[in-house]
Amino acid sequence: MTDDARPLLIVVSGMSGSGKSVALNTLEDLDFYCTDNLPAELLPQFVRSVASDERGRRRLAVGIDVRNRTPDLARIPEWLSEVGELGFDHKLVYFDTRDEVLLKRYSDTRRKHPLSHDGLPLADAIRLERERMRPLQSIADLVMDTSELNVHQMRRQVITELGIGAHRGMSVLFESFAYKRGVPADADFVFDARALPNPHWNARLRPLSGRDPAVREHLDQDPVVQAFADQVTAFLGTWIPRFDAETRSYLTIAFGCTGGRHRSVYLAEHLAAHFRMLRPEGIFTYHRELE
Incomplete structure (x- = not known):
């Protein structure tokens, strides 16, 4: 349009x-x-x-x-x-x-x-x-x-x-999920966030999700979370272009945690935002347990 x-x-x-x-x-x-x-x-x-x-x-x-x-x-x-x-x-x-x-x-x-x-x-x-x-x-x-x-x-x-927003090249989906409900069957890469500090144990953050500013700010300030995010970002930065070069239609990158509300959602949004800066089209998010 x-x-x-x-x-x-x-x-x-x-x-x-x-x-x-x-x-x-x-x-x-x-x-x-x-x-x-x-x-x-x-x-x-x-x-x-x-x-x-x-x-x-x-x-x-x-x-x-x-x-x-x-x-x-x-x-x-x-x-x-x-x-x-x-x-x-x-x-x-x-x-x-x-x-x-x-x-x-x-x-x-x-x-x-x-x-x-x-x-x-x-x-x-x-x-x-x-x-x-x-x-x-x-x-x-x-x-x-x-x-x-x-x-x-x-x-x-x-x-x-x-017929809107159509683009050439591979679509990349960053998805969050809860392990207790199973790993998404169509995931190409799965990253386990259960070893990261869990906002669920913070009474103020528990009702929120990884899309809420308070949870984002909390996890932004945690060095363990940022080390994890940086390492995954570097890995995907190497491999997403290679998959794209193979003329794949889409790639699904899934992040899992216990409840699928905080850590996994935060990471999916965080990584999607990073890669949108590199390639504005074709980057999507989906939060299975929230939607």
């Missing part, structure tokens, strides 16, 4: 567990201003407010899903029409996944389905969600089936299918 193009709003919707969070994080990495779980009725107001601030943002993304009231979902075409009148192009992207894959993903992550509070078994909650979301799927500009995709492939597909 060039500076002369019309501003763009992407509405990310679809089944819970199908990759909507991955899509929003990818768009955020591509300099979209993103928000999740926006009440659908506020779409025009959100666009008007963000577009008129001092930064004049022209690329926006909003996550809207079954957490909205069903009557509001039915009125989304009306509100998207208002967004168009504000001068924005808009796309509704719907993420879908087969039911058996959704069941496995929820089992693997142990997360609650948004409709599970109604006392429904998971399979029934998925069936009800599919029914409520059918009107949005029917008007989507793009439907993406993520049943056979891993996280990195989802990100790649968001970039290529939407």
Whole structure:
């Protein structure tokens, strides 16, 4: 998208567990201003407010899903029409996944389905969600089936299918995870951060994550953590260009710790920031236990 193009709003919707969070994080990495779980009725107001601030943002993304009231979902075409009148192009992207894959993903992550509070078994909650979301799927500009995709492939597909931020060369994903839930199957390099000092034992930092400034500052000041980060940075600085030269499509670098909230998240963000300074395009982050 060039500076002369019309501003763009992407509405990310679809089944819970199908990759909507991955899509929003990818768009955020591509300099979209993103928000999740926006009440659908506020779409025009959100666009008007963000577009008129001092930064004049022209690329926006909003996550809207079954957490909205069903009557509001039915009125989304009306509100998207208002967004168009504000001068924005808009796309509704719907993420879908087969039911058996959704069941496995929820089992693997142990997360609650948004409709599970109604006392429904998971399979029934998925069936009800599919029914409520059918009107949005029917008007989507793009439907993406993520049943056979891993996280990195989802990100790649968001970039290529939407035609935004596309770049030549290898994509590098810095991922964090908790060892207690297993090592990511698609990781090319895995670094174990469990030997590093753990902010979990600091009562002030425990509720936070490695993305929060207080945790970053705490770990920035720890010489053991910095020695670890510097050594990994030097290693990857040698090998990422060599993998890139082999015309690979993507590389996944995973950092693990006990809970997947502090040390691993910090390191993934820290290394991603470093390599973005060297190659601004194609560097992504994903925090499995936070998303």
